[in-house]
Every structure is written in C-alpha cells, then in structure tokens.
Amino acid sequence: MFGLLYVITGLGITVGYHRLISHRSFDCPSWVKAGLLIAGGWALQNSALKWGADHIRHHAACDQEADPYNATRGFWYSHCGWLLVEQRHTDEKYAVRLRQDPIVMWQHRYYMPIVLSGLAVPFIVGFSHGGWRSGLSCFILAGIGRTFAVLNSTFCINSICHIWGRQPHSQANSSRDSWVVSLITFGEGYHNYHHTYPSDYRNGPQWYNFDPSKWLIATLSFLGLAWSLRRASGPAARPSNLPLTP
Numbered sequence: 001m002f003g004l005l006y007v008i009t010g011l012g013i014t015v016g017y018h019r020l021i022s023h024r025s026f027d028c029p030s031w032v033k034a035g036l037l038i039a040g041g042w043a044l045q046n047s048a049l050k051w052g053a054d055h056i057r058h059h060a061a062c063d064q065e066a067d068p069y070n071a072t073r074g075f076w077y078s079h080c081g082w083l084l085v086e087q088r089h090t091d092e093k094y095a096v097r098l099r100q101d102p103i104v105m106w107q108h109r110y111y112m113p114i115v116l117s118g119l120a121v122p123f124i125v126g127f128s129h130g131g132w133r134s135g136l137s138c139f140i141l142a143g144i145g146r147t148f149a150v151l152n153s154t155f156c157i158n159s160i161c162h163i164w165g166r167q168p169h170s171q172a173n174s175s176r177d178s179w180v181v182s183l184i185t186f187g188e189g190y191h192n193y194h195h196t197y198p199s200d201y202r203n204g205p206q207w208y209n210f211d212p213s214k215w216l217i218a219t220l221s222f223l224g225l226a227w228s229l230r231r232a233s234g235p236a237a238r239p240s241n242l243p244l245t246p
C-alpha cells in the first residue's frame with residue numbers, strides 16, 4: 001500500500017499538478033484530468049490551483065524575491081522552510097489562467113474531502129484485511145508515512161535540484177539536472193532541462209533518462225487518452241523552439 005500510493009500520488013503531482021495543469025504540456029479527457037487531480041490531492045500539497053499558481057511564479061521569478069521556494073535563501077528554506085513563513089507575494093496573477101479550468105476549480109472546492117479520502121483508503125483496505133490493528137498500521141505507514149515521503153520527494157526538486165547537479169542546458173538560473181533525484185520523483189530531477197524548456201512534456205528528454213512521468217504521458221497518448229504533447233524539437237532542443245514562459 002505504501003509503494004502503490006507513493007506511485008499513484010507522486011504521479012498525480014508530477015503528471016497532473018505539474019506537467020498538465022501548471023505547464024499545459026499535453027491535453028487529456030476531463031475524466032483523466034480529474035483522476036490525476038484526485039491522485040495529486042492525496043499527496044497533501046495543497047489544491048492544484050494553489051500549487052500551480054505557486055509553481056508558475058517559481059518559473060517566472062526563479063531565484064528572485066518573488067520566487068516562493070527561492071533557492072538563494074538556502075537549502076532548508078527552499079526545501080520546506082518557505083511553507084512556514086508568510087508569503088509576501090500573491091499568486092493571483094498566476095492563478096487567473098488556472099481559474100478558467102472547471103476541473104481545477106472543482107478540485108479546489110473539494111480539496112479537503114479528497115485529502116481525507118486519500119487517508120481513509122489505506123485504513124479501509126487495512127481494516128478489511130485484518131481489523132483495527134491492521135487498519136491502523138496501514139493508515140500510519142501508507143497514509144501518514146507515505147504522505148511524508150512524497151512531500152519530501154517533491155521538496156527535493158526545489159532544494160537539491162537548485163543547488164547540486166549539472167547545468168547542461170542553461171545557466172540562466174540556479175536549476176540543475178540530478179538523475180538521482182529523478183529516481184524518487186518520477187523523472188522531475190532533470191530540472192535544468194525543465195527550466196530551459198518548461199512546456200516540454202518530458203523532463204528527461206533522452207530515451208535513457210529515467211522519467212516515468214513522460215512514459216505515463218506517452219502511454220496515455222498511445223491509448224488515445226492524451227494528445228497535443230508538447231516538446232522542444234530537434235536533438236539539441238534549442239531554447240528558441242519552445243516558449244520559456246510556463
């Protein structure tokens with residue numbers, strides 16, 4: 001249950017919240033989008049509306065005062081400290097486009113019931129398998145523990161991937177590529193590529209880059225459940241081929 005929910009909720013964030021909602025790197029049917037946003041909501045990282053607006057601001061003001069997880073303020077600030085301080089900048093400008101999506105607004109409205117259902121699922125499965133003791137164990141490990149693990153995997157992109165790693169695509173900001181971080185974040189560790197080509201549905205553009213998020217999007221496309229996959233064209237993926245704005 002821990003592993004299964006780690007994969008489901010992690011991909012809900014990377015494919016749903018990040019590549020679909022924040023960057024519009026592909027399109028899909030409403031029911032697929034709703035499923036991805038429910039999975040993302042289970043990760044307890046705020047609604048897709050708030051998450052996406054924060055993230056668009058991160059790209060627009062990277063390493064600057066208005067960057068919500070500004071890595072120039074140090075590892076712990078960009079990892080999770082930013083959540084504990086009052087934000088002086090508003091997201092409203094970046095939320096305008098997201099507010100036009102009825103599924104994003106539906107998920108925002110029902111965010112708390114979605115979060116609670118994500119915690120209830122492991123308890124119910126455990127309880128039906130072996131009573132209260134099993135239900136509680138499953139809740140602690142696959143509910144609380146899994147949420148803590150997925151939260152920290154996402155935090156690593158904002159901290160580690162802006163401090164350590166290579167910058168093969170651009171040195172315009174502090175973003176770095178880290179294949180190690182990709183192993184726990186479903187491919188999001190190729191963050192220097194992502195900041196250079198934010199609308200690309202892939203974060204690891206080479207076939208051998210470990211990027212399960214792009215594999216899921218490509219699989220959905222193969223099944224006819226995703227289309228308009230955006231990518232920076234050409235083997236060298238020149239920056240001019242794709243808008244730098246999210």
Ligand SMILES: [Zn+2]
Nearest residue numbers: 058158175191
């Ligand atoms: Zn970044």
Ligand SMILES: [Zn+2]
Nearest residue numbers: 018055194198
């Ligand atoms: Zn992004």
